[in-house]
Structure formats: C-alpha cells, structure tokens
Amino acid sequence: MRRVLALAAAVLLAGCSHSSTDTRPPARAVVLVSGLASTAPYTAPDAACTIGLPAGTDHTALREHLLGKGYSVFTAPAMAGSGQVHDTTGYGAFASCPAPLPASRTIDSTGGIDLAGEHLARFIDWLHTEKHIDEVDLVGHSMGGLFARAAIRTLKAEQSAVRVRSLTTIGTPWQGSYLANFVEGGVKIGDCLGDPFCESQMTGYARDIAAVHVSGSARELGQSYLTGPKGWNTFQAGVLEAVPVTLIGGNRFDRPGGAPAVWPNDGVVELRSALGRDVDDTVLPHRRCRIVDDTHSDYVSMIAQLPRATALTWDPRVLDAVAEAIEGAATDLDGPARQGC
Template sequence: MRRIVALAAALLLAGCSHAGTQAGPPSRAVVLVSGLASTAPYTAPDAACGIGLPAGTDHTALREHLLGKGNSVFTAPAMAGPGQVHDTTGYGAFASCPAPLPAAMTVDSTGSVDLAGEHLARFINWLHTEKHIDEVDLVGHSMGGLFSRAAIRTLRAERSPIRVRTLTTIGTPWQGSYLADFVEGSVRLGNCLGDQFCESQMNGYARDIAAVHVSGSARELEQSYLMGTKGWNSLQAGVLDKIPVTLIGGNRFDHAGGNPAVWPNDGVVELRSALARDVEDTVLPHRQCRVVDDTHSDYVSMIAKLARDTALTWDPRVLDAVTAAIDGAATALDAPNRQGC
C-alpha cells in the first residue's frame, strides 16, 4: 500500500513539474515613444505622474485609451537633452512621476536618431528583464517613429530575445520635414504661397535650429539626410521585413496647387513624408496608411488656435486607428501593401 501511495505521489509531482515548464503565451506590451525635443516621463500600466498630465502631452490620451482597451502600456522616458527625466512646469507639465530611469535608457530627443535608438533599445531590453515582456508594439509620434526604427535595428543586431510585433508611426517624418528642408535650403519661403501660418512655422523652426538644435536629430530631419541611395532610410533595408507598419498622417493645412514637398501638411510634416510615399518597399515592405485632418501635436493646435482634439496625439480617430493596428497584428502581414498610402 505504501508503495502504491508513493508511486501516485511521484507521478503527481512529476505531472506538476512538467506543467510548470510549459511556456505560456508571450507577455506583450505597448511602448509609446516621443519625438523631437520632447520630454516624457517613464510610466507603467499601474504607475503614472500624479500631478499634471499623467504621461506628458504626447502620450496621455493614447496611454489612457490603450489601457482602456486592455493593453499593457509603457511610455519610454525621453528628455530634451541628455540625462534623466525630471518634473516639468509650464506647457504640458507633469510631476510626482514614477522613479526616473537611468540616462542610458532615456531617449535624448535632441540627439542623433541612431543614439536615441540605442537608448530606446536598452529600455525595451529592460522591459524584458525587469517586467518579463516578450513582445512589444511600438507607437512613435513624430521622430519617435524614427527612434523606434533605429531601436528595432539595434535589437535585431544584438539578437535581443524581445520581439517587435508592430510599429505604428504618427506624423513621423519618414522622408524629412519641410521645415528642416527650409533651413537646409531645398524648400523656400515662397512655397508657403503667402500662407502666414506656414511662414511663421518655417521662420520659427529656423530660429529653433539656430539656437539649440544645430546638430543631432533636428539636422537629421532633412530629406537630404534621410533619402537617396546613401540616405539613412536605405541603410535600414531589411529591418522591417517581418514587422507590419501603420503610418498615420495629418493634412490639416493645405493649399491648392501647392508643392507636395510642403502641402498638405500637419504644421510640421508634409503628408507625403508622413505616409512614406517615396520610401522603397525594400525598406518598408508591409505598410498601411491612414490620413486624418489633424495637426502634428496639441502644441501646433494651440498656436493655430484650434481645439486640442484636432491634434494627431489627441484625436479619438487616431487613438482608434492605433488600437486597430495593434489588434490586427496577427493578419497584417497578409494584407496588401500600401493600402491607403
């Protein structure tokens, strides 16, 4: 009798041990990535800033929306300059946030795209080791889309165990920004066709470049840097081969008969660039596009005297489009390329 009981116990324990080694479904999270000159706090699904905007001006609405749809959401820390994120005051203020992560995992949103990508990749790897995340859906606003692409390349080169399921870019300058091209000289003030808001954006951006962004990611917004046979885009061929990409662009500002290098645009990025229309399929083989009549950001909406929800980062239609891109990941690679582009 004792032998039978012992054998039964052994079989039971063996069964439990075997079940314990079976791998469950991958743990997945959405990672939100800020753009040029942005400062954004690190947030987790259960931790955000207690004062001001819980996840900063670029991510608060999107984070809340995605959490409400049952996603696990993290915002990648970003600083307008090197170092850790600190509380901010003034426009888009936030404070009483989760403990800041080290500078090596914080995106310098004014530095080079590739360096920003390396820092973002470290953050994503940290999510794997510390938060047990196996798969991520990346959502990049503005240059955050380029930072995300650089991070994907780094993760691939390092053979990271974490998998990037999808990439969604919102107002990302895949081919550059007409504002940077104005500074570089390939776009002229006359291309504004007398539009005062267009002219004020060009002149204001030129001042910003001269004052604080004479190098790094702002200079890398030029079409001459990103496009061409030796451009940054060409060097990314193969990186997105197995990753479905959704591109969301805004066309709030338009001028009949205007140069497509400028018109239509969202106040910062021309629609042609946001939809990567001239980026080859060797670089971007699986793309879907969505166009909405929005501005680049709530800051652009503010200076244009428009409501906050006219911004790509706050429009419910964009929030739904991002959710749809994430939810449709399983079949996205089978869809026809360039739908809506």
C-alpha cells in the first residue's frame, strides 16, 4: 500500500513540475485606445456592436484591418465623462454592443491623463485575468497615446503580469496641440497666415477645448502642461525604456514658411508634436516616425469636406503602418534611437 501511495505522489509531483515549466508562448493582444472626449465601446475579437460602427468611429477600420491580419484585437472602453459606456446616436453611432465594463475599467476621456491611464491599466489587467492575455501592443489615437503611456507607467509600478510589447501613437499631441496652445495664448490667430480652415479651428474647435479647459485632459492638452523641466513628459523618463514606439503624424494642412508651432498640422495637432520632435530621448528612447498627408480624424475630414479615407484613423496606409509597427516590435529595440524622426 505504501508503494502505491508513493508512486501516486511521484506522479502528482511530476505533473506539478511539468505545469510550472510550461513553455507555451504568451498570449498576445492588440488594445486600441481612444482620445480626448471620445466614446468607444468595449469590443473583443469575437464581439462588437451590431448596429452602426462596430467599434466606434476611431477604431472600426483599424480593428477590422488588424483582425484581418490575424491579430487578437480589443478596444478599451472609453466614455466622454465618468461611468460606463452607453449606446450613442448621431455621428459615429453604435448600439447593441457587448456588455459594458465597470467605470473603474473604463477610460474617462475627459478626465486627467494619469487617471485615464490608471483605468486603462485596470482594463489591461482584466484582460489578463479574464482573457488570459500576457502581452499587449497598445495603439492610441490622439490623447489615447498619452493615456496608453500613463497606463504603462501604472502597470510597471504595480508589477503587472502583463508585458507591453509596443506602443503606436496616431496623431498624439506629445508636445500639446496648437489649438490648446491658442487657448493658453502661446499661439496667435495670426499664426494661421490667413488660412480660413486654420482660423475656423482656432475659433471653433479651440473654443470647445476652452469650455472644458479648467480641468481634466483638455487642460493637459497644452504645451505648458506637457513640456518643460517640470512638464508631464519629464516625469515619464524611463517608462518606455524597453518599449518600442512608433509615432504616426498627419500633415494634411500646411503653409510654406509657417511657424512649426502650427504648420504643418492634421487639423488638431501640429506635426512637430505628433512626432515628438522635442521630446527627450530619456522619455522616448526607441522611436520611429511615419508621416502621412492625413487629417486628425474622420470628423476633421468631414468638416474640411474631404473623403473619410483622408483621416489618420481610416487611411489604409496608416492601417498598414500600425500592423507593421506591431509586427516589427520584436526587433525595433535593436535599431537606431530615432528612425525617420
């Protein structure tokens, strides 16, 4: 009897030893992150909204493209305000979506960058617990790129089990937006050089920013908050040390001889900021840049009376560039510190 028990124990111990040395590759996923004042539903590779745009206006085309490439894609839920995501109507509408996640795992896209990052980090940890995801490639549109970087810092600080393989930012205001800088007085209407669309953005879109500029991510969209010795960027040094970053910027609007604080731009963010040209290498140690003659979003394309495919979030060239950034993440750390930047 003792021999039988000893044999059984040996078998169980062998089984435990085998499971502890599991050599299966880590489960990977792409997480799409929305920007300022955006509302986006939670979607999974096998679940999206069945009415309207399946993943919202900023993520639908990119989600479909990456799924077609064989990637496992999730969209992080985001709400223009606190709370769970609800169905939307009008522009970018979606409905009949997967069950919304709690507010604690939903980005408040009008709140502060760091708070948005904390909620995104909780969502990523939830993917690990519920979906068994071990590695993520983060893709952030507009301020979603800053939200993603804040999440990386939180994940590291909390020693999360999830590894961030790469970060791709699309039209992200690494150094602020010229529209927010106009609100703060750092950019003048005269910097538009008489361009009517630029002036309309400063007096229209910038006015909307000013309406919520007293707090949250709208206040943090300006150069004064993000740059300088005491700026938010400075305190992110080292966060991306092992994370390759691809920065994609649009230069649809340009005026020869215009101040680089405004020109060229995508209608919301100047190219210099989208490419992080003045961001120190301690903050962005491994970066490569891509420039496309696009607008910031399909909304900007719409008000500029341009086709939807001229938007960074819908242009097939950008969709391919994002896929290439994810695919090349394994070797990008071996390349030069600045490629095309």
